[in-house]
Amino acid sequence: MSSYYDKLLTLCGFEYEEIKMERPRIEASFERLGLGPEDMDTADTWVRQNHDVSLEGVRKLLGAWLKELIDLVLARDERKKIVYYGFPAILGPGLILSASSEDVFVSAPDMVLDHTMGQIFNKLAPILEAGEANGLPPGHALCSLWQAKVGGIAKGMIPVPDFALASSYYCDMGSKADDLVTAKYGVPIAYIDGVMDSKWGEYPEYLPERVHYLGAQINQALEKAEEVLKIKIAPDAWEKSRKSSQPFRDNLARLVEVMKADPVPVSVVELELLEALSSSSTGRGIREGIKAMDILIHELEKRVEAGIGVTEKGAPRVMVRLGHTSDPRVTRLIESTGLAVPLTFILGSFGGVKVNPRGNYTTPGEIIADYEMTGGYYHGTEAQVHFYEKAAELMKLDGFISQYLYNCRPVATISHIQKRYLEEKTGLPVLSLEIDNFDSRAYSADSLRTKVETFAELLKAKKK
Amino acid sequence: MLVAGIDVGAATAKTVILEDGKITGCAIKPVGHDIKLVTKEISKEALYRAGLSISMESLDYIVSTGYARESIEFADKTVSEIICHAKGACFMIPSTRFLIDMGGQDSKAIEIDQEGNIINFIMNDKCAAGTGRFLEVMAHILQVESMDDMGPLALQSKEPCPISSTCTIFAETEVVVLRAGGKGRNDLLAGVHKSVASRVAAMAKNLTCKPDTVFTGGVARNTGVKKYLEEEFEREFLVPEEPQMIGALGAALIAQAQLLK
Numbered sequence: 193m194s195s196y197y198d199k200l201l202t203l204c205g206f207e208y209e210e211i212k213m214e215r216p217r218i219e220a221s222f223e224r225l226g227l228g229p230e231d232m233d234t235a236d237t238w239v240r241q242n243h244d245v246s247l248e249g250v251r252k253l254l255g256a257w258l259k260e261l262i263d264l265v266l267a268r269d270e271r272k273k274i275v276y277y278g279f280p281a282i283l284g285p286g287l288i289l290s291a292s293s294e295d296v297f298v299s300a301p302d303m304v305l306d307h308t309m310g311q312i313f314n315k316l317a318p319i320l321e322a323g324e325a326n327g328l329p330p331g332h333a334l335c336s337l338w339q340a341k342v343g344g345i346a347k348g349m350i351p352v353p354d355f356a357l358a359s360s361y362y363c364d365m366g367s368k369a370d371d372l373v374t375a376k377y378g379v380p381i382a383y384i385d386g387v388m389d390s391k392w393g394e395y396p397e398y399l400p401e402r403v404h405y406l407g408a409q410i411n412q413a414l415e416k417a418e419e420v421l422k423i424k425i426a427p428d429a430w431e432k433s434r435k436s437s438q439p440f441r442d443n444l445a446r447l448v449e450v451m452k453a454d455p456v457p458v459s460v461v462e463l464e465l466l467e468a469l470s471s472s473s474t475g476r477g478i479r480e481g482i483k484a485m486d487i488l489i490h491e492l493e494k495r496v497e498a499g500i501g502v503t504e505k506g507a508p509r510v511m512v513r514l515g516h517t518s519d520p521r522v523t524r525l526i527e528s529t530g531l532a533v534p535l536t537f538i539l540g541s542f543g544g545v546k547v548n549p550r551g552n553y554t555t556p557g558e559i560i561a562d563y564e565m566t567g568g569y570y571h572g573t574e575a576q577v578h579f580y581e582k583a584a585e586l587m588k589l590d591g592f593i594s595q596y597l598y599n600c601r602p603v604a605t606i607s608h609i610q611k612r613y614l615e616e617k618t619g620l621p622v623l624s625l626e627i628d629n630f631d632s633r634a635y636s637a638d639s640l641r642t643k644v645e646t647f648a649e650l651l652k653a654k655k656k
Numbered sequence: 657m658l659v660a661g662i663d664v665g666a667a668t669a670k671t672v673i674l675e676d677g678k679i680t681g682c683a684i685k686p687v688g689h690d691i692k693l694v695t696k697e698i699s700k701e702a703l704y705r706a707g708l709s710i711s712m713e714s715l716d717y718i719v720s721t722g723y724a725r726e727s728i729e730f731a732d733k734t735v736s737e738i739i740c741h742a743k744g745a746c747f748m749i750p751s752t753r754f755l756i757d758m759g760g761q762d763s764k765a766i767e768i769d770q771e772g773n774i775i776n777f778i779m780n781d782k783c784a785a786g787t788g789r790f791l792e793v794m795a796h797i798l799q800v801e802s803m804d805d806m807g808p809l810a811l812q813s814k815e816p817c818p819i820s821s822t823c824t825i826f827a828e829t830e831v832v833v834l835r836a837g838g839k840g841r842n843d844l845l846a847g848v849h850k851s852v853a854s855r856v857a858a859m860a861k862n863l864t865c866k867p868d869t870v871f872t873g874g875v876a877r878n879t880g881v882k883k884y885l886e887e888e889f890e891r892e893f894l895v896p897e898e899p900q901m902i903g904a905l906g907a908a909l910i911a912q913a914q915l916l917k
Contacts, residue, residue, distance in 0.1 A: 598782075608862055621775075626782065642723075643779055646738040650774050 196229040197222060200236050203245060204312065205255030205484070214262070221265040225349050231313055238314045242520035244462055244502070249488020253465045254312060256484050260469075260477030261308040264299050268351035272297035273421045277357040278366035279303050279337060281471050282384060282570070284560030285357055285410055287433035289417055290474035292425045301350050302341040303472035303517060306630055307465065310518025319343040320631060327372045333599035336631030337517075338369030345373060352377045355420045357413055359384055362570065362602060380420045382413035386561075388602065390572040398565040403551055406565075407558030414556065430556040433474075440470055440478055443485040444539060450492045451534040452587060454509075455501020457492040460533035461523045464515025467538040503532040508590040508651035511535045511583050513603075519632035525640060526593060529648035534587045540579065573606045577613050584618050591620050591651050593644070595627040598635075621654070623647040657915055659717045660702070661907025662695060662731065663740065664724035667760025667788060668874065669694045670904040671702045673715070674912055681706025682901055691724050717915050719907040735910050737903050738764055738777050741872060744906030746772040748896035751868040756860055756885065756893070757902070758852075758875035760788040765860035776863050784824040786855035788875045793824055794848045797831050798841050803878075809845050810880035816846030827851065846880065853884035870894045872902040 197218060201211050211218070222228075244250050267274045275298040277286045290298040310316035323339030324330045326346040344350040356374070358367035358381045370381050386406040390398055418425055426432070444466065450457065466488075469481045495501070509532045516522040526533055551562045564570040580592055592614060596607035604626075611624040625643060628635040657677075663670045664687065673681040683701035685694050699712040712718065713730045720731035721740040728734075745752045746768060755766040762781035769775050784790050791806055800806055810816075817839045821827040831844055852875070869891055875881050876899035886893055896902060 612862075624778075638726075639781070642736045642738060642781070643777075645736040646774065646777060649736070649739055650777075653773050 195219075197227075197232050200232045200239075201255070201258070203236060203239060203251060203254075204258055205248065205251035205253070206258075217262055217266055220269070221262045224265050225261075225309070227313060227315075231315065234315075235313045239312055242311070242461065242524065244459055247458070247462070247488060247491050249484050249486075249491050250458075250462050250465070252484030252487055253462065253469070253481065256469060256477050256480035257304065257307045257465065258312065259480055260299065260304050260473050260475070263297065263476050264301055264304050264350055267297040271295070273355070273423070274351055274353040275299075275355045275357060275417065275421070276301050276341070276353040276370075278341070278359045278363065278370070279468075279471055280362050281359055282410065282560060282564055283471055283474075284430065284433075284556065284563070285384065285413055285417075286474050287437060288414060288425060288429045288556055289421070289423075291429045291433035291436065293421075293423045296421060296423060298474040299477075300472040301344060302337040302630075303468055304477075305340045305344050305350070306337070306517040307468060307472070311465075311520055316340065316518050316631070317633065319347060319349065320633070322346045327376070328369065335363070335365050335369075335597070335599055336628060338366060340630070342369055342372060345377070353379055355379065355417055356381045357384065357417070358382065362388060364601065380416070382416040384409045384413050386570070388570060388572060390575065392572075392574050395571060395575040395578055396566070398550075398571060400551065403553065403558055403561045403565060406561035407553065407555060410557030410560055411555055412557075430559060437474075437478055439482045440485065443482065443489060444470060446489050447485070447492075448535065448539060448586075450489060450496060451539075453496040453501070454532070454588075455499070455503055455505045455507065456509075456532045456534045457495035457501055458488075459502045459524065459527055460512060460515050460536060461520045462488075463533075463536055463539055464517070464520075464523060467536060468515075468517060471538065501532070503527055503530060506655070507532040508648065508655050509534055509588060510591045510593050510651070511537070511540070511580065511587065511589055512593045513537045513595045514629050516632065517630050519637075521637040522627070522632050522635070522640065525637040526644055529645045530652065531644075531648050535583055535589075537576075537579070540583045540586075573610060574613075576606075577610055577617060580614055581617050584620060589620060590655060591647070592622045593625055593647070594622055595625045595629060597629050598626050599628070621647070621650060657912065658708070658715045659719075659908050659911035659915065660699075660712060660715050661740065661904040661909070661911055662698070662718065662720045662722075662725075662728055663737065663901075663903035663907060664691055664695065664720065664722040664728065665737070665759050665903070666723055666762070668900065669698050669722075670901050671698045672901055672904040672908045673702050673706045673708070674908045675706065677912065679905070681708070682898070682904070684900060687724075691727050695728055717911040719911040719914070721903055721907045732911070733914060735907060738766060738779065739774065740903045740906030740910065742766050742768050742772065742774050742906065743909050744902035744904070745870050745872055745896065747905060747909055748902065749868060749870050749894055752870045752894075753866040754863070754869045756856060756869070756871050757873040758787060758856060758871075758881070759873045763787055763856045763859065763873075765856075765863050767863045767866070778859055778862050780856075780859050785822055785827070786852055786859065788873070790824045790827070790852055791848070791875065791878065791881075793828055794831060794845070797828055798835070798844060800845070806845060807849070807878040807880035807882070809842050810849040811846070811883060813840070813842040813846035815843050816850055817843040819844075819847045819851040822855070849878070849880035850884045853881055853888055857885060857888035865889055865891070867891065868894055870896065872896065872899040874900045876900075
């Protein structure tokens with residue numbers, strides 16, 4: 193017996209037996225999300241238009257996101273202890289909590305909503321509007337990622353969490369949004385604070401004091417989580433969580449190798465699905481993602497052997513900061529101008545662009561902090577430039593598209609400095625592109641077309 | 657060889673016809689609400705001025721540019737307005753190395769090399785404060801009947817009144833309040849023009865400004881903005897003939913190049 197969602201879920205990589213087994217959960221979650229038969233038709237068209245569904249790995253990835261969404265929506269019904277964290281995340285604490293108990297569900301709900309209600313159902317706008325109506329109004333340059341979280345909770349689509357890991361480390365707005373949720377719903381928060389910027393000229397070194405401080409913040413957050421959630425974090429929880437998610441990271445590294453090919457075998461739209469999953473899920477999304485990536489990488493390796501690509505061979509190669517989380521048309525625009533995108537910033541983190549951690553630390557917090565210092569985003573502006581520079585060499589890039597969210601303090605403030613410095617260091621052109629990476633209502637693909645097309649022509653002319 | 661370039665921007669639609677490399681016809685009209693209609697009208701007018709009694713679709717090649725470029729169904733190719741403006745400016749002034757274009761609703765700065773290729777560019781299309789729209793709003797508030805009078809009136813000021821607001825909407829309120837407080841119209845106009853020039857200069861200075869510096873777009877006809885822009889950069893800006901047509905001209909030149917390939 194089939195149901196109104198079977199066709200879409202099959203398109204998104206669900207096996208028949210999976211659908212059969214999960215019917216009650218699927219129906220309960222779709223009802224809560226307000227998804228009916230007409231939404232399935234819209235989603236079917238939307239997914240086919242925007243994703244490379246000829247690849248089984250891509251279909252499975254979409255399915256991984258949907259499974260994460262179902263788990264998120266039903267977490268309260270299924271009596272989970274729910275922890276939310278925000279993107280960009282220091283992922284370690286979330287992974288540790290998730291590994292500590294099967295009763296704990298840890299997720300980045302904003303990213304899950306963006307990738308499912310946005311990328312699959314094209315129905316994110318009502319959730320954002322609910323966020324706007326519930327304390328994060330429009331016209332105030334507030335991040336739509338937090339509007340998605342607040343809106344999703346306000347609409348009753350996703351549960352109020354039991355605990356929030358507030359990432360004020362990178363993004364102060366995220367923690368303010370969590371304050372809002374706390375004020376309304378009484379959710380305990382642990383703030384993870386840190387000093388993001390190193391001195392210019394310091395990279396790749398970093399002060400041990402920064403590791404101690406961030407490490408202490410993380411450890412403190414974990415202690416509070418234990419208290420609030422009434423769980424005990426085992427001493428080996430960090431190792432266990434690292435091990436369980438290691439295959440995902442290993443696969444991302446393999447993917448970077450595959451993406452060195454010319455022509456590039458897959459769109460950055462699909463890369464975005466992967467990299468975002470790596471930082472948004474600690475549970476089924478990651479496990480399903482690992483399986484999906486195994487399939488995808490195999491398919492891409494075959495494409496590389498056959499010389500099949502999504503752009504022309506010899507197309508100018510650019511790195512972008514991030515793919516769009518909720519509207520793949522914005523990301524596709526880049527490739528439609530004839531540019532190949534073999535790498536994003538997050539993907540590059542797994543592909544040998546980071547330096548190795550330095551210290552010899554023992555607490556989970558300090559081990560995580562040490563790792564974060566090597567990465568670029570959490571080290572400082574200069575480190576990001578070095579990251580891009582190394583990526584240029586690794587992936588034989590011809591330029592960069594450095595999107596900066598207009599309303600993102602850490603990213604927007606540095607955008608022009610970064611462009612100038614990167615152009616000086618690499619000699620490659622950089623398009624500093626004002627965008628909203630999470631919400632295309634004000635920054636649609638059409639509105640960005642002129643700049644991206646011009647940049648593409650500039651790169652093509654240089655390459656001749 | 658008959659080619660055309662059509663530039664449909666936010667405020668005006670322009671077309672230029674080239675016959676064997678020479679400009680033989682051109683036309684400009686406000687866009688209004690019906691892009692198809694205005695495109696038809698400017699096509700008809702440009703063809704008439706070129707002495708041609710054929711349809712636009714009969715031309716050998718047509719390139720469209722501007723925000724609405726994708727909606728010109730009979731265009732053979734679409735090209736971004738940044739590329740077209742660079743092309744058009746270099747045709748009119750071959751020594752162009754730095755171009756500022758200020759249109760109805762966007763402004764851009766472009767660095768160009770000796771071969772006429774774009775090296776770098778920056779564009780603002782989110783904020784009206786450095787665009788023709790800002791000047792139109794202010795013309796209305798200050799009751800200047802013709803946009804052509806704005807610049808000359810501003811240049812009559814001995815004491816430009818600074819406008820502190822960076823937003824067109826807030827600046828509108830500020831100007832009303834200042835006017836009510838007794839500030840002279842010409843002084844306010846001068847302040848408005850300085851404000852536009854400084855907004856665009858702040859954006860453009862992210863690039864490297866080298867001579868010759870050229871100013872295009874509808875706002876380039878405004879002598880007041882030109883003067884204040886030159887003060888910002890401490891250098892002269894050359895304004896080609898018919899600065900509003902440069903995008904359409906560039907598109908026509910690209911059309912010609914396509915045929916010559």
